[in-house]
Amino acid sequence: MSKKIQKRDAEVSKALIISSAIELFSQKGYASTSMDELSKLCGLNKAMVFYYFKNKKGLYEAVMSQVLNEIQKSILKENQKHSKPIDELESFIYTYAKFACSHPYLPALLLKELSDSGAIMPEKLFSSMRELFALFSDILKRGEEKGCFQDSIPMVLYFMVIGTLNLMVTTKPLRDKASQKDDIVVDTCANCDIDEIADYIIKKIEQMLKDNK
Amino acid sequence: MSKKIQKRDAEVSKALIISSAIELFSQKGYASTSMDELSKLCGLNKAMVFYYFKNKKGLYEAVMSQVLNEIQKSILKENQKHSKPIDELESFIYTYAKFACSHPYLPALLLKELSDSGAIMPEKLFSSMRELFALFSDILKRGEEKGCFQDSIPMVLYFMVIGTLNLMVTTKPLRDKASQKDDIVVDTCANCDIDEIADYIIKKIEQMLKDNK
DNA sequence: TATAATCAACTAAATAGTTAATTAGTCAGG
DNA sequence: CCTGACTAATTAACTATTTAGTTGATTATA
Numbered sequence: 001m002s003k004k005i006q007k008r009d010a011e012v013s014k015a016l017i018i019s020s021a022i023e024l025f026s027q028k029g030y031a032s033t034s035m036d037e038l039s040k041l042c043g044l045n046k047a048m049v050f051y052y053f054k055n056k057k058g059l060y061e062a063v064m065s066q067v068l069n070e071i072q073k074s075i076l077k078e079n080q081k082h083s084k085p086i087d088e089l090e091s092f093i094y095t096y097a098k099f100a101c102s103h104p105y106l107p108a109l110l111l112k113e114l115s116d117s118g119a120i121m122p123e124k125l126f127s128s129m130r131e132l133f134a135l136f137s138d139i140l141k142r143g144e145e146k147g148c149f150q151d152s153i154p155m156v157l158y159f160m161v162i163g164t165l166n167l168m169v170t171t172k173p174l175r176d177k178a179s180q181k182d183d184i185v186v187d188t189c190a191n192c193d194i195d196e197i198a199d200y201i202i203k204k205i206e207q208m209l210k211d212n213k
Numbered sequence: 214m215s216k217k218i219q220k221r222d223a224e225v226s227k228a229l230i231i232s233s234a235i236e237l238f239s240q241k242g243y244a245s246t247s248m249d250e251l252s253k254l255c256g257l258n259k260a261m262v263f264y265y266f267k268n269k270k271g272l273y274e275a276v277m278s279q280v281l282n283e284i285q286k287s288i289l290k291e292n293q294k295h296s297k298p299i300d301e302l303e304s305f306i307y308t309y310a311k312f313a314c315s316h317p318y319l320p321a322l323l324l325k326e327l328s329d330s331g332a333i334m335p336e337k338l339f340s341s342m343r344e345l346f347a348l349f350s351d352i353l354k355r356g357e358e359k360g361c362f363q364d365s366i367p368m369v370l371y372f373m374v375i376g377t378l379n380l381m382v383t384t385k386p387l388r389d390k391a392s393q394k395d396d397i398v399v400d401t402c403a404n405c406d407i408d409e410i411a412d413y414i415i416k417k418i419e420q421m422l423k424d425n426k
Numbered sequence: 427t428a429t430a431a432t433c434a435a436c437t438a439a440a441t442a443g444t445t446a447a448t449t450a451g452t453c454a455g456g
Numbered sequence: 457c458c459t460g461a462c463t464a465a466t467t468a469a470c471t472a473t474t475t476a477g478t479t480g481a482t483t484a485t486a
Contacts, residue, residue, distance in 0.1 A: 247440075248442060259443090260443090262443095263444080
């Protein structure tokens with residue numbers, strides 16, 4: 001019953017702005033997103049954006065912080081259900097894959113951010129990213145101590161996992177388009193679903209971590 | 214001696230514009246690169262850019278086509294020195310790694326392009342990218358036929374290789390910064406050089422392609 | 427009635443692209 | 457070896473549009 005069909009509500013307005021901003025920033029990037037277009041999309045006056053988020057950069061920070069928090073929470077929650085490093089690793093990869101697929105703005109935003117070395121990266125976002133990597137890194141380290149993983153360079157493996165997943169998501173339209181061409185014949189996995197891909201990555205990462213004798 | 218200290222030369226001017234454009238596009242992205250800034254950087258009048266490249270998009274196409282051609286030529290040239298799939302695969306990864314490291318604009322431009330699903334991707338660039346992947350894919354296929362590779366999904370493996378290498382290059386400054394922090398302790402490979410990384414990736418990719426029994 | 431939320435209308439700067447004039451190089455004919 | 461005409465390269469100054477951000481008034485609500 002509460003909240004008689006939303007009239008004036010700061011929280012609702014803020015959320016509206018953020019969700020529209022997620023859409024635009026992830027599709028067009030930071031620079032190509034105009035505050036006029038954003039205000040039209042969310043149906044509020046442009047001044048509201050500056051009223052709540054001070055300026056464009058402030059809005060971007062709010063967007064990134066929300067998006068990173070979402071994925072971090074998802075992964076941490078799933079992680080707590082497991083205790084063996086190998087299960088944790090699988091859970092990490094699988095959860096990230098699922099999330100990235102159902103929230104495709106995440107890979108788009110992350111890759112954009114990483115491709116210009118955090119030119120506009122706010123400190124908070126930087127911390128979140130390090131925390132996420134720290135968890136991954138820790139899983140591998142504990143696995144090595146227990147003897148179930150060998151020869152890991154966490155940073156490289158991390159990029160193998162999230163780099164690949166992010167690219168598989170963001171390039172979906174391109175891969176579809178490529179599969180329809182017949183001048184160069186390649187299998188671009190246009191019909192693979194995310195579960196297959198995640199399973200394959202999990203299998204291969206585990207194979208990499210086995211003793212290579 | 215020739216060319217008495219370069220005065221009026223279309224080719225020189227075009228090259229000047231392109232190399233400045235590579236710098237700006239790769240650092241700031243397409244949208245954030247202004248033609249005024251570009252003209253200042255290359256020391257030519259802004260109208261020259263439009264005289265030679267018609268418009269901003271035309272310049273971008275010229276830039277991307279040159280960059281993609283460079284890497285393609287490098288890889289093809291090295292590829293021809295080998296005949297066994299395993300050597301070809303190593304050569305592909307190693308050459309890409311070396312090139313990406315010495316021409317860091319390539320990873321930046323590529324990741325930006327892939328992160329928005331080719332929103333501004335010209336047809337020619339799309340072809341080049343498919344050709345490069347086709348070579349990689351073909352190496353794996355021939356390897357499988359000969360029995361030296363097993364269980365490959367070329368698209369995923371391709372992104373594992375170039376995704377990881379591109380990210381290792383573009384995130385260098387971020388990884389350096391992270392390694393100086395001590396609130397969250399992680400090894401970000403801040404001191405790894407590209408050869409180590411390439412060797413590790415080669416080793417791991419080969420391990421993945423071994424029979425998993 | 428006080429305050430928080432909303433808006434229309436504005437500003438100043440930056441932007442991609444244009445135009446018309448001006449150079450500099452080339453090359454044929456004297 | 458000039459000269460002048462032709463062309464290609466270059467320029468300054470301009471336009472029209474878009475941009476982030478502001479302001480001061482106006483609502484709604486508690």
